[in-house]
Amino acid sequence: MFDTMLSRPQNLFDQLESLQRLLTRAAGVEGAPGGIRSVAYGAFPEINVGRTQNSVEVFAFAPGIDGSSLDVTIERNVLKISGTRASAIPRGDTQVQLYANERPQGRFSRAVSLPDDVDPLKVEAKYRDGILRVSIALSATAQPQRISVQ
Amino acid sequence: MAERTELTTTKAPDSNEHPTSPAVDIFEDAGGITLLADMPGVAKDRLDVKLDGDTLSVEGRVELQGLADMRALWAEVNVPRFRRTFTLSRELDASRIEANLKDGVLTLRVPKHAHAQPRRIEVKSA
Numbered sequence: 300m301f302d303t304m305l306s307r308p309q310n311l312f313d314q315l316e317s318l319q320r321l322l323t324r325a326a327g328v329e330g331a332p333g334g335i336r337s338v339a340y341g342a343f344p345e346i347n348v349g350r351t352q353n354s355v356e357v358f359a360f361a362p363g364i365d366g367s368s369l370d371v372t373i374e375r376n377v378l379k380i381s382g383t384r385a386s387a388i389p390r391g392d393t394q395v396q397l398y399a400n401e402r403p404q405g406r407f408s409r410a411v412s413l414p415d416d417v418d419p420l421k422v423e424a425k426y427r428d429g430i431l432r433v434s435i436a437l438s439a440t441a442q443p444q445r446i447s448v449q
Numbered sequence: 450m451a452e453r454t455e456l457t458t459t460k461a462p463d464s465n466e467h468p469t470s471p472a473v474d475i476f477e478d479a480g481g482i483t484l485l486a487d488m489p490g491v492a493k494d495r496l497d498v499k500l501d502g503d504t505l506s507v508e509g510r511v512e513l514q515g516l517a518d519m520r521a522l523w524a525e526v527n528v529p530r531f532r533r534t535f536t537l538s539r540e541l542d543a544s545r546i547e548a549n550l551k552d553g554v555l556t557l558r559v560p561k562h563a564h565a566q567p568r569r570i571e572v573k574s575a
Contacts, residue, residue, distance in 0.1 A: 344489075345526050349519040356519060360489035360526055362553030387474055387485050387556075394478050401472035402487050411523075429489030429553015430513070 343403035344380070344431070346411060355417050355435045359409070362429030363387070363402075369431060373419045378433060381408035468508070468532035471555075479567050481560035482541060488531045489553035496555065498548050505543070506534040507555060540565030 344361035359380050361369070370381040386404040389395050413419075413435060421436035471486040488496070491509035499506045511529035537543055540561050547558045 342525075346523065347521065347526050348523040349516070349521050351519045355522075358490075358513065358526075360553075362487045362489040363485075364552065366552075387554075388476055389478075392478070396477045397475075398477065399473050399475040402474045402485060403472070414522075426552075428492050429487075432513075 342409060343384075343407045344409065346380075346409060348411060350414070353437055355413060355437065357411060357413075357433040357435070359431040359433070360429065361407075361426075361431055364426070364429075366426030366431070369424075369426065371424050371431070371433060373413070373422060373435070376413045376415065376417065376419065377410050378413055378435070379408065379410045380431065380433075381406070383407070466528045468530035469526075469528050470533045471507070471509075471531040473533065481558060484535070484555075484557040484559070486531075486533065486555040486557075487553065488550075488555055490529070491531065491550070491553060491555075493550050496550055498546070498555070498557070500543050500546065503537045503539070503543065504534055505537055505546075505557075505559075506532070507557075508532045509555070 344359040346360070347358040349356045349358075357378060361380075361382070361384070364382055364384055368382055370379075372379045383406050384402075384404050387402070388397060388400065416437050417435040418438040419435065422433060424431060424433045426432075471488050473487075474485045476483055486507055488507075488509045488511075490511035490513060492512065495510040495512055497506075497508040499508070509531045511526075511531075513529075537559060541559045542562045543559065545560050549556045
């Protein structure tokens with residue numbers, strides 16, 4: 300099940316919690332239907348999406364990355380975040396003993412469908428403390444408009 | 450990856466749940482042990498690295514700005530707290546721990562006591 304024991308949390312309860320999260324999310328238990336394109340286990344970076352009055356905010360939890368090397372694109376209302384995270388583990392050094400290798404490394408890419416009422420031309424992306432925050436303004440025509448009655 | 454995340458409503462983040470365990474890389478060389486922990490969203494003033502005897506604990510809070518009127522649409526990170534503890538073995542010199550936090554990655558370096566470093570013992574021929 301685990302490719303190597305080094306890449307999964309050692310603590311028994313953490314392992315149970317990881318398994319539980321995987322199963323409940325994929326199987327659509329806990330109220331919310333599982334997405335038809337369910338996220339594979341270990342997806343990096345993890346993503347939160349929220350909605351304010353004027354914008355949609357996407358938070359990608361991607362620590363330890365050079366912000367300028369992140370590739371953020373929007374195409375047909377799909378936000379795609381890609382990049383590479385280098386491994387911090389010294390390779391090829393026979394003196395080094397590895398005990399845990401849980402942090403995802405290598406190439407990553409995640410795509411999020413944005414709601415229909417966003418304006419893809421009004422996007423701002425900021426990377427701080429390991430979180431990439433992408434703010435997409437809502438389209439002006441999507442805002443409620445007051446129509447005066449003559 | 451060809452997969453795409455479709456937004457569906459899910460429960461909002463609950464800060465009363467027990468903290469998430471951050472993913473770590475741990476490796477040892479001749480001089481000591483290095484630990485890296487993923488704690489995205491944790492700034493220096495929200496990070497707590499504590500040593501209690503031989504137990505090292507790492508704790509951090511995630512602070513996201515401007516959330517007052519935000520409604521959650523999708524949350525894979527539900528708990529804004531990280532916490533993990535480790536037991537340090539005796540040959541590590543806990544008093545000389547170095548900690549560094551950059552872009553949400555905590556790097557800890559715990560050197561070994563000078564007397565515990567590997568030494569080559571010279572064999573003299575009689």
